[in-house]
Amino acid sequence: MKRAGFTTVWLPVALLLPQLMIIAIFFYWPAAWAVQSSFYLQDPFGFGSTFVGVENYTDLMTNSEYGKVARFTLIYTVLVTFFSLALALLLAVKADKVIRGAKSYRTLLMWVYAIAPPVAGFLGLMFFDQRNGPLTEMFQFFGWEFRLGADFNSTATAMVIVAVWKQIPVNFIFFLSGLQSIPKAVREAALIDNRSATGRFWDVTFPLLAPTAFFLLIINITYALFDTFGIVDTLVRSEPGNNPVTLVYKVFVDGFRGNDLGGSSAQSVILMILVLVLTVFQFRLIERRIHYT
């Protein structure tokens, strides 16, 4: 708050009202509803519900299907985060170095940011098409019977590739802006001390980029967990069947197709706690990030 702030009372209340109303109706109410219904078992035909305590949660913990989805989500998140960060870092370091064409490279490497995940997923469907997808043919050439939508590993591979492709631009933009904020004096000093470019990168540039990288780590985990919903949904053609799906996708499938409100709500609550932890972590990092730069 500003020291010299205005003292009118009705105006700020009026200004805050729209935002507060929207979040009350579309945020707090639904969130509270999810927590509440996670303790109930709904009748599948909609005739009321019974209080079952933590049974929905214990069911999930012992459910092998849920464990399988959780394991896949973990592996998927690690792979997507690692590859999109690594490739983006490589490209950002190079884009920061070159003089000629720097601007064109920047544009070419970041415009994919604007493509919606399901649209990217749809392109993936064409590239991994069973009969004539170019990438399917490539995998077959190397002796892998690639079958999107039928074989677990094939679908998982396609999901990771599309998700990484879609996420490289964001990471690239952040890494590049992180690199460009490294003071010139530091770079020049490093140049005198260390003739090897690789050595300079690991000893000077990388530590200075670490805050950006940590911040991006959280962003990427959140992306892989939540924002790839559209990619997953298009690549499995809305038919999960035997295909790998992520935790968020399972919330959706159980809630809307399976009509298992209690179970779906319990899954929502688990994810809420996960996001909460990630966000708290992220904000502690941002505090540090400000000190660094």
Add this chain to the structure above:
Amino acid sequence: MADLTQSDGVLSATTSRQRPRIKLRHIADHAILMAGALLMVFPVVLVLMTTSFSDADIAKHGLQLGFEGNMLENFEAAMFEASGFTKTITGTRMLMNSMILGLGFAIGKIVISMMAAYAIVYFRLRFATFAFWIIFTTLLLPLEVRILPSYEAIQSLGLANTYTGLIVPLIASATGTFFFRQFFRSIPEELVEAARIDGAGPVKFFIDILVPLSRTMIAAIFIIMFVYGWNQYLWPTLITTDEGLFTLVRGIKQIVQVLSQTGAMIPEYGKALALSLIAMIPPVLIVIFFQSWFVKGLTESDK
């Protein structure tokens, strides 16, 4: 960064033997960047080329390099030919719906969050901190996590299949408020003092001083939010079952389902690919043309 490479050049000039090695490294840098650019651009270019083939060709050979004469026809079908299960929606209509969602979301979010941030930063309000935390908590839970209850809420309010139901719940997150709060706090205190001495009230100060000062920030946030709104998928999928309200991105789900049907007819691949391109064009153009604002908005707001 320019200096770094230049001094590299100076160093290499002193020992002439090193010059080719450094040049080689430059070539390697460019090769990596070109490979990266190709990785990003090629898939979409290939899809664009494929839209110039006929449905039968695409059904048989998949994505193809080269140019045939069917591009105009495919794009025309995508824009003007009714599709979907009820045959009521054209590409033009979906484009309009996407525009409404993108613009409505971006403008709504900016207006609401600027107002809230102004109230929190510039007024001596007893519950300002409390209000900030209430709003701020919404950052913690993405819509995907609370999707089912949000859907129920919209249903019980009778807002399913309306633009309001489509747009307003998406606004219920504090990213914008948080961002404008940070920005307002960075504006010097003297400004509001001077304005008060000159007799400007809170409304006048907001409209005549604060809003013009925030122009660049508003533009940056607008681009991020427009793209975000345009690209929404899960929420529109749930809330719009009426095909007349489908957005282009929502339409992708329909396209996938139609293409997956195995019937005697050849699926309309050309049209589907053209629609997927139309779904990318507006946000891509905005990001490319307003690149510097976009980068500013992204790197400064996404904290």
